[in-house]
Amino acid sequence: MQTPKQIAIIGSGLVGSLLAIYLKRHGHYITVFDRRPDIRTVNFSGRSINLAMSNRGWKSLKVVGIEEEVKKIAIPLDKRAMHLIDTPMYFQKYGKEGEAIWSISRGILNRKMIDFAEEAGVQFRFNEKVWDVNLPETKVFTGETEKSEWKEYKYDLIFGCDGAFSRVRHKMQRRSRFDYSQDFIDVGYKELTIPPNEDGTHKLDKNSFHIWPRGKFMLIAMPNLDGSFTCTLFLPFEGDVSFEKITTKKEAKDFFKTYFPNVRKEIENLTQDFFKNPTSAMVTMKCYPWTYWNKVALVGDSAHAIVPFYGQGMNAGFEDIYELNELILNHGDNWDTIFSMYQEKRKPNADAIAELSYRNFVEMSSKTAYPIFLLQKKIEKWFSKRHPDKWVPVYSRVTFSDRPYEEALKIGDNQEKIMEEIMKTPNIEEIWNSKEVENKILELLKN
Amino acid sequence: MQTPKQIAIIGSGLVGSLLAIYLKRHGHYITVFDRRPDIRTVNFSGRSINLAMSNRGWKSLKVVGIEEEVKKIAIPLDKRAMHLIDTPMYFQKYGKEGEAIWSISRGILNRKMIDFAEEAGVQFRFNEKVWDVNLPETKVFTGETEKSEWKEYKYDLIFGCDGAFSRVRHKMQRRSRFDYSQDFIDVGYKELTIPPNEDGTHKLDKNSFHIWPRGKFMLIAMPNLDGSFTCTLFLPFEGDVSFEKITTKKEAKDFFKTYFPNVRKEIENLTQDFFKNPTSAMVTMKCYPWTYWNKVALVGDSAHAIVPFYGQGMNAGFEDIYELNELILNHGDNWDTIFSMYQEKRKPNADAIAELSYRNFVEMSSKTAYPIFLLQKKIEKWFSKRHPDKWVPVYSRVTFSDRPYEEALKIGDNQEKIMEEIMKTPNIEEIWNSKEVENKILELLKN
Numbered sequence: 001m002q003t004p005k006q007i008a009i010i011g012s013g014l015v016g017s018l019l020a021i022y023l024k025r026h027g028h029y030i031t032v033f034d035r036r037p038d039i040r041t042v043n044f045s046g047r048s049i050n051l052a053m054s055n056r057g058w059k060s061l062k063v064v065g066i067e068e069e070v071k072k073i074a075i076p077l078d079k080r081a082m083h084l085i086d087t088p089m090y091f092q093k094y095g096k097e098g099e100a101i102w103s104i105s106r107g108i109l110n111r112k113m114i115d116f117a118e119e120a121g122v123q124f125r126f127n128e129k130v131w132d133v134n135l136p137e138t139k140v141f142t143g144e145t146e147k148s149e150w151k152e153y154k155y156d157l158i159f160g161c162d163g164a165f166s167r168v169r170h171k172m173q174r175r176s177r178f179d180y181s182q183d184f185i186d187v188g189y190k191e192l193t194i195p196p197n198e199d200g201t202h203k204l205d206k207n208s209f210h211i212w213p214r215g216k217f218m219l220i221a222m223p224n225l226d227g228s229f230t231c232t233l234f235l236p237f238e239g240d241v242s243f244e245k246i247t248t249k250k251e252a253k254d255f256f257k258t259y260f261p262n263v264r265k266e267i268e269n270l271t272q273d274f275f276k277n278p279t280s281a282m283v284t285m286k287c288y289p290w291t292y293w294n295k296v297a298l299v300g301d302s303a304h305a306i307v308p309f310y311g312q313g314m315n316a317g318f319e320d321i322y323e324l325n326e327l328i329l330n331h332g333d334n335w336d337t338i339f340s341m342y343q344e345k346r347k348p349n350a351d352a353i354a355e356l357s358y359r360n361f362v363e364m365s366s367k368t369a370y371p372i373f374l375l376q377k378k379i380e381k382w383f384s385k386r387h388p389d390k391w392v393p394v395y396s397r398v399t400f401s402d403r404p405y406e407e408a409l410k411i412g413d414n415q416e417k418i419m420e421e422i423m424k425t426p427n428i429e430e431i432w433n434s435k436e437v438e439n440k441i442l443e444l445l446k447n
Numbered sequence: 448m449q450t451p452k453q454i455a456i457i458g459s460g461l462v463g464s465l466l467a468i469y470l471k472r473h474g475h476y477i478t479v480f481d482r483r484p485d486i487r488t489v490n491f492s493g494r495s496i497n498l499a500m501s502n503r504g505w506k507s508l509k510v511v512g513i514e515e516e517v518k519k520i521a522i523p524l525d526k527r528a529m530h531l532i533d534t535p536m537y538f539q540k541y542g543k544e545g546e547a548i549w550s551i552s553r554g555i556l557n558r559k560m561i562d563f564a565e566e567a568g569v570q571f572r573f574n575e576k577v578w579d580v581n582l583p584e585t586k587v588f589t590g591e592t593e594k595s596e597w598k599e600y601k602y603d604l605i606f607g608c609d610g611a612f613s614r615v616r617h618k619m620q621r622r623s624r625f626d627y628s629q630d631f632i633d634v635g636y637k638e639l640t641i642p643p644n645e646d647g648t649h650k651l652d653k654n655s656f657h658i659w660p661r662g663k664f665m666l667i668a669m670p671n672l673d674g675s676f677t678c679t680l681f682l683p684f685e686g687d688v689s690f691e692k693i694t695t696k697k698e699a700k701d702f703f704k705t706y707f708p709n710v711r712k713e714i715e716n717l718t719q720d721f722f723k724n725p726t727s728a729m730v731t732m733k734c735y736p737w738t739y740w741n742k743v744a745l746v747g748d749s750a751h752a753i754v755p756f757y758g759q760g761m762n763a764g765f766e767d768i769y770e771l772n773e774l775i776l777n778h779g780d781n782w783d784t785i786f787s788m789y790q791e792k793r794k795p796n797a798d799a800i801a802e803l804s805y806r807n808f809v810e811m812s813s814k815t816a817y818p819i820f821l822l823q824k825k826i827e828k829w830f831s832k833r834h835p836d837k838w839v840p841v842y843s844r845v846t847f848s849d850r851p852y853e854e855a856l857k858i859g860d861n862q863e864k865i866m867e868e869i870m871k872t873p874n875i876e877e878i879w880n881s882k883e884v885e886n887k888i889l890e891l892l893k894n
Contacts, residue, residue, distance in 0.1 A: 146593075165621075184624040184625070
């Protein structure tokens, strides 16, 4: 049985609102601050920025009973649709039968989560920017501007769910012995849209994650409920083929025509979006500690922002909440223990998914061009199918299981080492699916 | 011939005041801001925090003709004095004849540098804290407090010389695609003092850098002009032997008695200082870019703060200024070129000295305990003496040359690889100074 606490959550995004629902269930009084207006009152197309919800996300929603409601606004994708140049489009199944990732609009999901939180009794203070936090006294200061008069609020606990550029973390960062890093990659992204057919159906296969890999850049597309697709173009900021090189409508059209011939019909839309929508940067942000005594904790992107190439950003943030909740169930009122175990347990996993996401970026932007890499992937797939108990691909471990990310990284490293050996086999191109190779992998797995 | 510019330098420390002297020479109008009072009006013992000036530092002072004046307040140290337990104290020469590092008090040097700058016509604004910087408009905002009314100043150029926790960098950091990291080490430090003899002479050899290495911790001492020594105790924050474990006078005395028996006579002073002086943390800070267009640049610790185990922090900052000056001489008014070449040239060297400094910390705190490591060092020394043209130790490259830090790191890595091979030689303990080993090193150096 816990003593009800006065708790402030900074940030009403996905992580902030889910955490509010969880903590409300424990009987605490929750106020969520957000500098932005209520997203439910803001007009947005409902298309921009799509997320891939996978196992860890669903599991975290299930605990508070909102999984089924959220599934209604999500579309299952059970495969990749590969759009290579000069090759007919083909599919790659993600996992076993019934395994899928789910396409969902960040905006629509966020609205729904705030509804749930409000129904549960959470108080929201929108349009109220937190300018400062007093960590030892758990006070929150809000106001019109940095220099205007501020309102002061006092709480028992404060949670920073205010994203990669967190104000709460920023305050912690000024203390001694706070480790911090932010690393941007040289590739930016831009959101583009493929509208629905006139009858409201999808122009591409609806239950696929569409990819147009092009070496140093790529286009992806995820379906929306309204029949449209949200596309993301990942492209270097500078260089031969880059955002800096595309400055006119003609250059944009030529770019799409040259590299993405099968979206030719959408070119007007894509070009228009290209100049309408901003180009955004991507960052890996790491820090430690995540907590201040038994008073303040960072959750989600404020503690660990990652590049999006594994589709795990939101899932990792939701899993933070799931784990935090497990600790609350076991340690009740002992926030000292809860916070210290929370950061100790989650930090290595956050580092692992950051590493895996970055590697996926490197893999997608360079390695996929090499036949030797593609052969290796083919062998892994073949072996995994013959011995599903002995070889679960890292992608499945990350996406369709709830085992720690750290474990997935470690096992993945070992698989990589084994495959390095295998690829040295003479004549591997010919005998890749032979008994000899199979036995060699089985042998190496014993170490 | 350059057009005189209005230039603001934030920070009146060693780097800020030397940069002011340099830029004044080019005919610019210089204002230096510092939130602290004029260090010349502040009472300090003149002992606290000692620096080791080496070749790069002297070279940078020489350009503006203040080398000789500064040498008058410095003491040359041509050797280490090693204080091991159960072994008589012995000396290790630093380099060749005439090579030395110079012990100098940060406070005394800083006073002198501000004198030089003021004589040259630099304007100082002490007790004036910069709260904000407008980067594109090169404006500086100062005031009593963050929320008080601010004064606004407009300049042509702004230099951030405001140290590891730079306000200027802080502003740059909030922009997109700014890479940043701060990593604290688990060891803290505390300044302690050994007073002079009653007749004003030094209690230990004056021309030595004294070290008491103790594995995971160590004590060092550097001489002051007044006969005293400034000691620095490096000790883990937590653990078996650590700052957290020393909380009473008795515990402090026992600590000194057990681990530093030959400073037994100083124990009252050391113990008193131990509780009087703060325990400080050490950080490696990296960032990029260092400049904002042709308007703002970071110099010294604000761009690259390193742990002090190579004694190169100030030297690296002074070398930034030396290099910047070379670029000004070559490119005159073209600050675009100057700033972009400055950061491109210095960044790899700053990263290299950060890495070397961190490695020295690891080396001192762990490796020195292993006989195999000591044997390796002995072999390197022996070989270097026989072939001074073929094997310059990394320490000498860093300390007594002005070749790029990056080169020193690279050559050092190669030397390390060679020594790894050499240490595999059967019976190396017996034949370490044989013709066979000598030839093997010569052979490996050819690759």
